[in-house]
Structures are given as structure tokens and as C-alpha cells.
Amino acid sequence: MLVDGPTFRRLVRGRTLLVSAEHDALSVRQVAARVGLSPSHFIRMFAALFGDTPHQLRTRARLERAKQLLAEGATVTEACVELGFASVGSFSGLFHRRTGAPPSVYRRAVAAPRRAPLVPGCLGLMSEVPAAAPSNSEEAPPP
């Protein structure tokens, strides 16, 4: 499948709209219209280019925002309301299925003192040691 330049740019714009909190109220059909593609064309090309349907990508983006909110100290209920999920139950269930842990457990894990969530650096995984946060200069060994 060839995605030509103008269509590529439309799909990238569509992706930006789908993952932004600001445009969360737009349906997939409305996003397709905004970028000037028919819904079926948009969905088919989108999946080939990004590996997810627009709906799947939006769900993933919402869960990433949920993780961010929980890491910043929001309660599970607050995160749920903020992201517009219909109920805490559906939010928790989806979060658990996709991330492997309920949001309450995730929240406690990232909030635990001195334990940042694992963020691998480039090639940092190779040493099998989670990439450490950059040490500040006071802790640096003397030259």
C-alpha cells in the first residue's frame, strides 16, 4: 500500500488529534473529516501506517495520560474522571488488562519513595541494569 505525501501528512495530523486530550471528544469519524479523509480510508491507512486502529491508538494514549496523572499523585477516581471514563470499574479493568496491574497498584508503585518508574535509556537495557536517574554533581565521584 502506498501512502502518498499529502495522505501521509493527513494521517499524521489525525494521529496528533487522536492522542491529544484537547480533542478527546472528537469521534474517529470526526477526526477523519477534520483531516479530509473518508472514515474507511482513514481507518485502513491509519492501521497500516501506525500498527493500531485509530480507536486502539486513542485508548493507548488515554492510558498513558492515566499513568502520568497517577504518577503525579492523582487518585484513581480523579484520573478516571479527568480522562472521561464512564466508571471507575471500566477504567480499572481496562488499565489492568493493558498494563498488567490495577491503577491503584501502579499508583503505589510509582509513588513509592526513591523508586522512579523504569525508563530505559538508549542501550541502557543491555547491561540489565535499569537506567539510573542522572546523578547530581554533589554525588559524582571526585575526578
Add this chain to the structure above:
Amino acid sequence: MLHIKLSSVMVEDQAKALAFYTDVLGFAKKLDIPVGEYRWITVVAPGRDDLELALEPNGNPAGKVFQQAMFAQGIPIAAFESTDLDADHARLSARGVAFTQAPTVAGPVKIAVLSDTVGNLIQLYQPL
């Protein structure tokens, strides 16, 4: 003596990346070692072991920003050599792979660009 033995691409989802790079592109899995919540995964060209490509998680937010910006600008993040680009293009197109550039002669090479479905554009090239 130093060798160039390892290169890497950042990927959005390691399991999906492994499936695409092996089942679709045709590389062979070399290593797959669990590391915390991620995996150390490398692939090699079938029958060759001269260069491993690591499929690294883009868990670092800075990595995601870089990856998405390069993609949006249409810039490939890596390039693989093909011995028959037209055949590879036909084979991959039949598998539903999205190309942003069909095989095109550009000076001493023929090039094409595909999406790896995990956040990157990849260039394929065949020296002429």
C-alpha cells in the same frame, strides 16, 4: 580492535516490533531476554550474524518525542540493504505494509521507504 556489531531502533511496542521485524520483514530473532518490565531483543538477517539490531523500548519520553518528530517529517530512522528491492517491495506490499515511497532510483541506489508499524519509517535500498 573495535567492531560495529550492534545498532538499535526505538520501538513503540516490543512484542509487536518483534512480530513485524521477524514475520513480516523476515529477520531472525537472536536474543530475547527479560529485563524488568521490558525485554532485550535483537534480530539479525537470516543466516548472518555480523550485525544485530536491538528493538529498544521508547519508554523514555524524550525518545518518543524524537521518534514522533522524525516520523512526522517523513525521515527514516534506519536503512536496510536489499538485494532485490522490487521483489521485496512486492512481497511486503502483499503483506499489507505501508510504503511512503515506492521504489525509486536515486543516483547510485534504488530506494523505498516503509512504516514499521511501531513508530518508525525505514528506508530500503539496493545499490545499482
